[in-house]
Amino acid sequence: EVQLLESGGGLVQPGGSLRLSCAASGFTFSNSVMSWVRQAPGKGLEWVSSISGGGDTAYYADSVKGRFTISRDNSKNMVFLQMNSLRAEDTAVYYCAKWALLSLAFDIWGQGKMITVSS
Amino acid sequence: DIQMTQSPSSLSASIGDRVTISCRASQNIRSFLNWYQQKPGKAPKLLIYTASSLQTGVPSRFSGSGSGTDFTLTISSLQPEDFATYYCQQSYSTPPYTFGQGTKLEIK
Numbered sequence: 001e002v003q004l005l006e007s008g009g010g011l012v013q014p015g016g017s018l019r020l021s022c023a024a025s026g027f028t029f030s031n032s033v034m035s036w037v038r039q040a041p042g043k044g045l046e047w048v049s050s051i052s053g054g055g056d057t058a059y060y061a062d063s064v065k066g067r068f069t070i071s072r073d074n075s076k077n078m079v080f081l082q083m084n085s086l087r088a089e090d091t092a093v094y095y096c097a098k099w100a101l102l103s104l105a106f107d108i109w110g111q112g113k114m115i116t117v118s119s
Numbered sequence: 120d121i122q123m124t125q126s127p128s129s130l131s132a133s134i135g136d137r138v139t140i141s142c143r144a145s146q147n148i149r150s151f152l153n154w155y156q157q158k159p160g161k162a163p164k165l166l167i168y169t170a171s172s173l174q175t176g177v178p179s180r181f182s183g184s185g186s187g188t189d190f191t192l193t194i195s196s197l198q199p200e201d202f203a204t205y206y207c208q209q210s211y212s213t214p215p216y217t218f219g220q221g222t223k224l225e226i227k
Binding site for chain 2: 104110
């Protein structure tokens, strides 16, 4: 079964750090572009970051550039999002998503992990 | 960055109605436009990719059209399970892959 499973969410103080993990199964992970998409409470979807299959190319939204780092471990079929200098406006559900190269869309999504940045 | 604008932001409709949701891009994105459905507390689900291609397993009452800057998602006959929020998203060129603000479809 094709599946993405996030872990690592929770409550963190402003200025703090947190790392999200996403475990993939059921598809050829090392060939797949992986991404993080977030959704603030009651708001719409916002693309956050993407990483190429080999891990050599990464893209970031301006809102997180310089603070978040995406990485992957193809030997473990996992992708990560290291979040530093967290702000209240980073509070959101974070989804791990697979980018389908044929359809140029996010075809597989994880269940999402809530990150709350608050003192 | 390319901006995506959906209309309306919300709409009410009845079972069996035909519904259309519009999405406009701030520049020409050819056919690089996707549609997603999201139900409360759930992850988004891909419905339509590259403007008009139906994702595997999605009912045929969903269809997409358009190219360039103007796109439409149509549900031909609303079913109870279709009440949700719908998002368009552009996939033209490199990231950022921006989303529209969403259209909430509610029961009349």
